[in-house]
Amino acid sequence: MSATTPPRNWIAVANAEHARRGRDNPEGGFMQVGHGKLAPLKRIKAGDRVAYYAPTTTLGRADRLQSFVSIGVVHGDQPYEADMGNGFVPWRRDVRYAAAREVPILPLIEQFDFVDDPRHWGAKFRFGLHEVNDHDFGLIAAAMKADRQGLDL
Numbered sequence: 001m002s003a004t005t006p007p008r009n010w011i012a013v014a015n016a017e018h019a020r021r022g023r024d025n026p027e028g029g030f031m032q033v034g035h036g037k038l039a040p041l042k043r044i045k046a047g048d049r050v051a052y053y054a055p056t057t058t059l060g061r062a063d064r065l066q067s068f069v070s071i072g073v074v075h076g077d078q079p080y081e082a083d084m085g086n087g088f089v090p091w092r093r094d095v096r097y098a099a100a101r102e103v104p105i106l107p108l109i110e111q112f113d114f115v116d117d118p119r120h121w122g123a124k125f126r127f128g129l130h131e132v133n134d135h136d137f138g139l140i141a142a143a144m145k146a147d148r149q150g151l152d153l
Contacts, residue, residue, distance in 0.1 A: 005045075005047075007045075007047045007048050007049055007073075007152065008044075008045070008048045008049075008131055009048070009049045009050075009051075009131065009132045009133065009134060009136070009137035010044060010048060010049065010050045010051070010129055010130065010131055010132070011050075011051050011052075011053050011125065011129070011130045011131075011132055011140075012031055012033050012050050012051070012052050012053070012128065012129050013033070013052070013053050013054075013055065013125045013128045013129070013130075014032070014033070014052060014054060014128075015054055015055070015056045015057060015058055015059045015061075015065075016054035016056070016057045016058075016065055016067065016069045016102075017057060017058050017059070018032070018059065019052035019054050019069045019070050020069060020070070022052075022070070022092075022095065023052070023069070023070040023072075023095075023097045028094060029072060029094065029095040029096060029097045030082070030092045030093065030094055030095060031050060031052070031074070031092065031093050031095050032090045032091065032092050033128045033129045034127075034128040034129070035090070036088070036089070036090020036091055036092075037090075037091065037128075038079055038091040040127075040128060040129040041079040041091050041092070041093050042079065043129070043131075044074050044093055044129075045074070046074055046075050046076060046077060047073065047074065047075075047152075048073070048074045049071070049072070049073055049074070049137055049151055049152070049153075050071070050072060050073075050074060050095060051068050051070070051071040051137065051140045051141075051144075052068065052069050052070045052071070053066075053067070053068055053069075053105060053125060054066075054067055054068075054069045055122070055125070066104055066105050066106060067102050067103060067104045067105060068102065068103050068105060068140055068143070068144055069102045070097050070100065070102075071097065071098055071100050071140065071141060071144055071146045071151065072095040072096050072097035072098050072150070072151070073095065073096050073098075073150070073151060073152060074093050074094070074095055075094050075095070075096055076093060076094040079091045079092060079093050080092055080093075096150065098141075098146045098147040098148075098150035098151050099146070099147045099150070100141075100144035100145060100146035100147065101144055101145055102144070103143045103144050107143070108139055108140070108143055109121050111139055112132070112136045112139065113132075113133055113135055113136050114130070114132050114133070114136055137153075138153060141153055
């Protein structure tokens with residue numbers, strides 16, 4: 001990331017099982033959004049920060065986990081394809097995840113700048129990737145007790 005281009009902050013949305021798979025991958029952390037779509041990942045650059053919000057634990061379940069499950073910094077120049085088997089070849093970006101704990105989103109809702117109406121806060125996440133300001137990303141990092149040095153905060 002150049003000195004003239006500050007990092008952007010993103011909230012990516014996936015169920016916790018999928019977000020944890022990217023965070024805990026033994027070959028290095030990665031992210032996918034929108035069921036492996038390329039277009040959203042093209043908006044993200046190396047040095048940008050990402051926090052994963054998980055509305056549920058597992059795809060197709062309605063358990064209402066509603067938690068942030070991982071947080072990190074994107075690295076690598078471009079999105080790339082990864083063969084996950086059975087014909088599924090999603091697009092990914094590499095991420096260096098910071099040490100952090102999983103935390104519920106609800107205690108943060110009224111503090112976020114991006115939330116216009118606390119009764120309808122979830123609408124911002126329906127497209128799978130949402131940009132937030134430094135204040136909001138800092139709130140997430142603090143709540144997660146994330147390694148701030150690892151996030152360049």
